[in-house]
C-alpha cells in the first residue's frame with residue numbers, strides 16, 4: 328500500500344490579516360505587507376481560519392490562486408503529512424526564492440545547513456535559505472544523512488528532497504558549494520554570523536530590543552574590583568597635549584605598525600598611564616532607566632562601552648612584570664597576577680601574531696558581553712567587533728602622537744586569559760590584542 332502524502336497550511340504566527348471597509352484584505356508582518364485584493368465574506372473567513380488552525384490543502388481547492396500567492400509570498404507554514412502523521416513543516420522567513428535550476432538526481436545537505444533543537448523539535452536552517460524546515464519525527468531527521476537523501480524509493484523522502492532543494496538546504500553532488508569561490512570561501516560559522524547580524528528575521532529580536540529587561544538586571548558599567556595591588560596613575564596634562572601634539576594630519580600620515588621595541592629604553596609607567604588615559608578612561612557614567620551609559624574618548628554603540636583593557640607587562644620601567652586590569656573609572660591598574668605560565672602563553676601568542684619578539688606591553692581587550700547582549704539581539708557580537716576596531720584605531724593614533732610603537736594583532740590565546748584570570752569566558756573574554764612599546768631609535772619621528 329503506498330503512503331498518503333498530504334499538506335496542511337496555516338499562516339506564520341507573526342502574520343496579521345486586516346479587512347478594510349471596502350472588503351480589501353491586507354496581510355501584515357512588519358516590515359512587509361501584501362494586498363489580497365477584494366475578498367468575499369467566505370474568503371475572508373477562510374483567511375481568518377488560516378490564522379487559527381492548519382487546514383488540509385485538499386479543502387482549499389476553490390482558493391487555489393490565492394493559495395499560490397500566499398505560498399510565493401512566504402506567508403504560510405506548510406506541513407507535510409504521511410498517512411495523517413506530521414513529518415515536517417516548511418516555515419518561510421520571507422518570500423520564497425524560487426530555484427531556476429532543475430533538481431539534480433544526487434543531493435546532499437548544504438554544508439551551511441545546521442540542525443538544532445528548538446523546544447521539543449529539531450529545526451534545519453541555513454543562511455542561504457529563505458525558510459527553515461521543522462522536523463516533527465526522528466524519521467525525518469534520519470533522512471538527512473547523505474545516503475538517505477539519495478534514496479528515491481520512499482514517497483515522503485522524495486517530497487522532502489524536493490522541499491530541501493527548493494529551500495536551498497540541499498545542494499547537488501558532487502558538492503556545488505565547493506566548486507566556486509563565492510561559496511567555498513565561507514566557513515559555515517562566518518556566513519551564519521554575517522547573515523544573522525545583518526538581516527532582520529521575522530519573529531527574531533534584532534537590534535536594540537531590551538529583550539532581557541524585566542528578566543535580568545542590566546550589567547553595571549563597572550564590575551566589582553578584581554582585587555590585588557593597585558597602581559595609581561596621575562592624569563596627563565591634556566591642555567599641554569592639545570598644544571604640543573602633532574597635528575591630526577601628521578598623526579594620520581605618520582601612523583604605522585611597529586613590531587619591534589627598544590628594550591634598552593623601555594616604555595615608562597607614566598607613558599603607559601598616559602596612553603591608557605588618552606585612549607580609554609571613563610569620562611563619565613550616567614544611569615538611564617537602570618542602564619549605565621558610559622563616555623570614553625572612543626565611541627561605542629548605545630554608549631554601552633563593554634570593552635575592558637588588561638595589560639601584560641613584560642618590560643616597563645617602574646612597573647613589575649605581570650598581568651594587570653585597567654580600571655578606567657579610577658585611572659589605575661589592578662594587579663591580577665605575576666608572570667605565570669598562562670601569562671607567558673599570552674606573551675608568546677602576541678609575539679607569534681606579530682612574528683616578532685615578545686612586546687614590552689601586550690594589551691588584551693576583553694568584552695563584558697552582557698553589557699551589549701543585555702540590550703542588543705542578533706547583532707551584539709558584530710557590534711563588539713566594530714568597537715574593537717574603533718579602539719584599535721584610537722590606540723594607533725594616540726601611540727603615534729606619543730611617539731610609541733603600536734601594532735594591532737589578529738589573534739591571541741583566549742584560553743590562557745581565562746585560565747590566568749579565572750573569569751567565565753561566557754561573561755568576559757578576549758576579543759582583541761594590541762602590542763605596545765618604545766619606538767626603536769631608527770624608526771623615531
Ligand SMILES: Cc1cc2nc3c(=O)[nH]c(=O)nc-3n(C[C@H](O)[C@H](O)[C@H](O)COP(=O)(O)O)c2cc1C
Nearest residue numbers: 582583584585586680681682719734735736737738
Ligand atoms: C585588525 C588588525 C589585525 C592585525 N593583525 C596583525 C597581526 O596579527 N600581526 C601583525 O604583525 N600585524 C597585524 N596587523 C597590522 C597590519 O599588518 C598592518 O596594519 C598592515 O600591514 C599595514 O601596515 P601599517 O599599519 O603600518 O599601515 C593588524 C592590523 C589590524 C587593523
